[in-house]
Amino acid sequence: MEQSQQHNGAPKEQESEHAGESEGHVERGYTSSKDDLLSRLAKIEGQIRGIKRMVEGDRYCIDIITQISAVQAALGKVELSLLEGHMLHCLLGHGGGPDTPEAQTAEVMSVVARMMSK
Amino acid sequence: MEQSQQHNGAPKEQESEHAGESEGHVERGYTSSKDDLLSRLAKIEGQIRGIKRMVEGDRYCIDIITQISAVQAALGKVELSLLEGHMLHCLLGHGGGPDTPEAQTAEVMSVVARMMSK
Amino acid sequence: MEQSQQHNGAPKEQESEHAGESEGHVERGYTSSKDDLLSRLAKIEGQIRGIKRMVEGDRYCIDIITQISAVQAALGKVELSLLEGHMLHCLLGHGGGPDTPEAQTAEVMSVVARMMSK
């Protein structure tokens, strides 16, 4: 994994070739489940804060690792759900992503290959 | 992964058999790198907030997945570093964890098996 | 992973709902690269035999693990390549698999979820 990350912790918001089009009001694969997605991310953020408190409190290493694993599992589910929504969105021809079978396959597979190698 | 998680997002702070002893001022495998660990977790928390903003801004799915992958990779490094510190700490006989070769091996391997199956 | 396996080591050849149709001369997502696929699998089989020889020769544990990791990486590439061929094949409407966007997405995502959890 060599995603570059900004020093302030904010994800580097580089624009993909599709990302730029009229940002902010685009229909995405996750649009219908946006609230659920945001609440899962809020919960994950709370879990990270909890892990920080565990470190501050000198908690047992293995217990901290267990919590980190729980966060990773939660993030993995978010990833799968985003990819599923995106793939269906593209296959239904809803736009904003690749629109040929070849490009759709290439995009999904490159994400999957990346998810595999973590 | 079926770690139970409290509804408020805070990790469930269940006590492991070793965790309870005089919490708060125990020497842990991560004690010497605690500041570094906390700053990595703070950065990860910032990344999660950045991902929430991407969702709020209807950003491109694949770009969001990319950022989630970056967080997972960062968490994976934190996990490895915690496990490494813990294992060395135990092998050096610094206490707070298992103190026989059999128990030390069993503890490390159960964490590794869990990390593998994510 | 709890795939049941027959005792003789042969994969359990359970029929999926799509597998049964006129077996043996069906066009598959991997048909055009069948020779390459078979040669990769033959090489992997040779690697497994090499690992058996290492065990018989009491070779160093870590060196054996290294070879197993190489086999797993090779298998992972075969999996990705099969999935890519299959997805494209389905999206192009070549038959033998699911033919609605919903079913295609569900099939790919269930494979990906399984690959993730290994």
Added chain:
Amino acid sequence: MEQSQQHNGAPKEQESEHAGESEGHVERGYTSSKDDLLSRLAKIEGQIRGIKRMVEGDRYCIDIITQISAVQAALGKVELSLLEGHMLHCLLGHGGGPDTPEAQTAEVMSVVARMMSK
């Protein structure tokens, strides 16, 4: 994963620093379970042959991927079992591996990091 592999499929039997000492009659972490290990590897070899037959028989892609996943899970278990045996063997001071806590930790963690990144 960039383990180099010989063209004939045999794992490259490079010598690690520990591997060379009086090969063939050394006590290893897996010595007591050598028969079990060999029979698991023989079964895996049979599974690979079964996968080749599935490809030759034009079987359904997803079914082939399922079998590959079963092999990867079986290999993962072999890896964990080898690492566990090795770690215990080293911590008990049985020789043939690193003999300081620092070197033992470094060796185990480098294997784990490699297993994670597959």
